[in-house]
Amino acid sequence: MSGFRTPLRRARGLGSAKHGVGAFIGQRVSAVALIPLVIWGVAAARTLARGDFVIAGAWLREPLNVTLLSLAALAAFYHMHVGARVIIEDYFHWPATKALLLIGNFLLCAGAAAATVVCLLKVALAPEAF
Amino acid sequence: VASTPGKVVLFLITLSLFFHLANGIRHLFWDAGAGLETATANRTAWAAFAFALVAAVALWVFLAAPLSAG
Numbered sequence: 001m002s003g004f005r006t007p008l009r010r011a012r013g014l015g016s017a018k019h020g021v022g023a024f025i026g027q028r029v030s031a032v033a034l035i036p037l038v039i040w041g042v043a044a045a046r047t048l049a050r051g052d053f054v055i056a057g058a059w060l061r062e063p064l065n066v067t068l069l070s071l072a073a074l075a076a077f078y079h080m081h082v083g084a085r086v087i088i089e090d091y092f093h094w095p096a097t098k099a100l101l102l103i104g105n106f107l108l109c110a111g112a113a114a115a116t117v118v119c120l121l122k123v124a125l126a127p128e129a130f
Numbered sequence: 131v132a133s134t135p136g137k138v139v140l141f142l143i144t145l146s147l148f149f150h151l152a153n154g155i156r157h158l159f160w161d162a163g164a165g166l167e168t169a170t171a172n173r174t175a176w177a178a179f180a181f182a183l184v185a186a187v188a189l190w191v192f193l194a195a196p197l198s199a200g
Contacts, residue, residue, distance in 0.1 A: 028161060031154050038151055042144075042189065049193055 023082050030079040037072040044069075057123055066124040073116040081109035141190055149182035 084105045092098040159165045
């Protein structure tokens with residue numbers, strides 16, 4: 001069937017989609033955001049690792065801590081999504097495999113991000129006795 | 131996490147995290163057009179390895195130290 005198409009029709013749409021730079025910029029913006037967030041997160045984990053769940057819960061009930069930890073999780077899962085997407089786009093050439101992996105990558109990262117934020121808020125918004 | 135295999139996995143995760151952090155900063159400098167010369171790139175590559183190892187070991191030495199020292 002494709003033989004009936006004119007050369008111009010077949011060539012159309014094969015060039016740049018003109019919006020690929022969005023992922024490139026997003027990857028860098030999330031990288032810059034994650035530098036201070038990861039350093040802060042490691043510093044926090046350093047003290048939290050020595051305490052129990054009650055101490056961690058009290059720490060997470062501080063509004064600044066949940067906010068920063070949620071931002072870190074969202075930035076990290078976005079960063080992970082774009083990074084894995086670049087690898088899939090570069091190394092998987094069979095359209096069906098590529099499409100399935102891209103969809104799976106998005107759903108996995110989006111699901112993990114949503115679940116993480118729900119878990120953080122559940123602890124942060126729980127009453128003191130939790 | 132109390133088991134030894136669990137601690138090994140956690141240590142490797144922190145090692146990977148610190149390496150990713152250092153190497154990511156390297157990539158940001160490359161994006162700005164800096165540090166692309168072979169000699170500089172080789173030096174920063176070793177620096178990234180060294181930072182990852184030192185930071186991960188330092189973190190775990192701190193965690194292993196008794197509470198009063200922290």
